[in-house]
Amino acid sequence: MSGSRELKERLRTARGRPLASQRWLTRQINDPYVHEARKQGYRSRAAFKLIQLDQRFHLLKPGLRVLDLGAAPGGWAQVAAHRVGSSGAVVAVDILAMAPIPNVAILELDFLAADAERMVLAALGGPVDLVLSDMAPPATGHKQTDHLRIMALCEAAADFATRVLAPGGGFVCKVWQGGTESSLLGGLKRRFAQVRHAKPEASRKESAETYLVATGFKG
Structure with missing residues (x-):
């Protein structure tokens, strides 16, 4: 960079x-990523995490339908919209209001709501090719509690992904390193052809965050 x-x-x-x-x-x-995000017009430095994950795993392709869960402030949705192009579609979901993003449909919505699945599929015009989640709950400062909370959020995102993904689709989710991921990993490995961990360079070294990248959804 x-x-x-x-x-x-x-x-x-x-x-x-x-x-x-x-x-x-x-x-x-x-932070050089904060400066670079401002320079390139991204809403957050987190945009570079997705860019680096995409460089490694080739997740985003023209024409894909992409769902960004917990999208605010919108950095990942910006990257996704640019890379899938006009032939693709991006829906950004968050309980927080977001300013409009070019070529992104924004749903101010709790993805755990009963009608969330229907609304997402309607907005994208069909099953999803890639579900992204960079969500994290507010930190409490207690390491074990924060880990359990983010894992619960990731498990909810994974469950939602398996209900909206098209066969062959992918799922990317932020998790905390900590040792209670076995049930989540087991479930993903049964539903996807390949599941890998990755920590992009843009993730701060002192952060416990890492990402699960699941590809080849079996349907």
């Missing part, structure tokens, strides 16, 4: 801010 040089800017507005807030802001202003 062209913006991968180390930046060493100091926070100029630290007075009155909690220490945790100061650390987060300092990290942001010195």
Whole structure:
């Protein structure tokens, strides 16, 4: 990445801010992916995680129907829309409101709602080729609790994916490294031809996040 040089800017507005807030802001202003996201017009640095996963696994192709779960603020949906092109379709789902994204249909919706499956399939015009989930619940600061919460969210996303995916489709989901993934992995391995772990370069080294990439949905 062209913006991968180390930046060493100091926070100029630290007075009155909690220490945790100061650390987060300092990290942001010195993060090359934050700078590059602004430069390229992406809504978040997370866009580069999907770009790097796509470079490795070739997930996004012209003409695909893509569903982005928990899409706000929309960085992954932006990448997906660009790569599937005008012949494809992208639906972004989130309980939070989002500003419009070119060539993306936005549903302000809880994907766990009873009518979510119907609404997604209607918006995409048919079964989904790729389900993306970069969702994470608000952190509590308790490592084990946060891990269990994100795994529950990932399991819900995986269940939803198996109900809307077309045969041969794929599923990408953020998980936390921690050791309670066996049931999720077992289920995915039964339903998909291949399941792999990946940690893109854009994921911060200190973060416990990694991604499950499941391809070849068996239907």
